[in-house]
Amino acid sequence: MRHAGPEARALCPGPGDERINLGLISLYDVENNAVRVLAACARAAGYRTVEIYFKDWVNNSLDWPRPQELANLVRLVRKHDLGLVGISVRASAYHKVAVEITRALRLHFPELKIMWGGTHAILDPERCIREADLVCRGEGEITLVRLLDRISLGVDCSDLLGLYVRQGQEIYRNPVGPTVQALDELPFRDYTSPDKYFVMGRSVRQGDPMVSDPCFQMMNSRGCVFKCAYCYNSELSELYKGQGRYYRTRSVDSVLQEIKQARRVFPRMKRIRFDDEVFLYSKAWYEEFIRRYPEEVGLPFEVFIEPRLVGEELFTRLRDCGLDVVYMGIQNTYRVTHELYDRHVTDQKVLECVQLFHRLGLDARYQVILDDVEST
Ligand code: SF4
Secondary structure (H helix, E strand, C coil): CCCCCHHHHHHCCCCCCCCCEEEEEEECCCCCHHHHHHHHHHHHCCCCEEEEEECCCCCCCCCCCCHHHHHHHHHHHHHCCEEEEEEECCCHHHHHHHHHHHHHHHHHCCCCEEEEECHHHHHCHHHHCCCCCEEECCCHHHHHHHHHHHHHHCCCCCCCCCEEEEECCEEEECCCCCCCCCHHHCCCCCCCCCCEEEEECCEEEECCCCCCCCEEEECCEECCCCCCCCCHHHHHHHHCCCCCCCCEECCHHHHHHHHHHHHCCCCCCCEEEECCCCCCCCHHHHHHHHHHHHHHCCCCEEEEECHHHCCHHHHHHHHHCCEEEEEEEEECCHHHHHHHCCCCCCHHHHHHHHHHHHHHCCEEEEEECCCCCCCC
């Protein structure tokens, strides 16, 4: 894991130092992959980490946090004596809820450090730093562990790469933090820690809320090779320029090992959803996956795909080794996607994909954008 770089090692607290407890809050997203990976990194670095899944997504009209839910959140922060709380704000739609939670926590814990991260925080740090003490700008794994080390040692973090830091009236704006280039070096997500809670309505359930789900979701890659204008990947790929590859993949071995490990704790696992932006790998990766997956896992699986990546031979072979559901973005007609979305998929190509999925007997689910000025 790369967080053990020279700076982190030099600062890493020893046995006599005061390690703070970390809390990570996921908003309306029990599936939150980022929170689980960050938690795994912090635990691997020796920090007690509590994951709090605050409400689940039902539809886009977010059910506003109720007093009871906020009170339960406050109780968890107190119970675990958290010193730093990270709130995952994955889209601007969650900004107001993040403000509500931040203010509720401040009322009870004036000393608590509150950090916002996630796509919204990365893309709009100026707005977020008005509320948070810290904004994580970039992929958080390396930055978070460095921050925990500094706080635990009482070292100032105002110059820490990847962070916006607010201290009194002063705001320190550091450059975007490092991306994780070698995804295989990240620890697997952990589903067994007791330090996990799902807060919703009147109840607080201990344990990972996903562990009874029959569909195990995972990501084998980060980033995307495309830059559709409406998608955050078009902005993040620019923001991370100069940091190495934007689109990165894990090895087949790492993917299969994580599934096998998870299978031991997911009693009802019946299928896998590869949640990557697009299921795109090298020829050698596909060959190895197609050879090993049926024997070592053998569960049906589903993928997200972009029409330009669909080919008959590959999809026939993937179907034969378990692929049964595909999610494909159509978004709109060629005229609109080409002119407005910087997405150059012809109507003919979409039609060919649809016919192929039909021939292969795949359950194909299509995504379209309905609410833009051109198509309404
Ligand atoms: S293909 Fe999908 S994930 Fe990739 S840039 Fe386009 S919309 Fe975003």
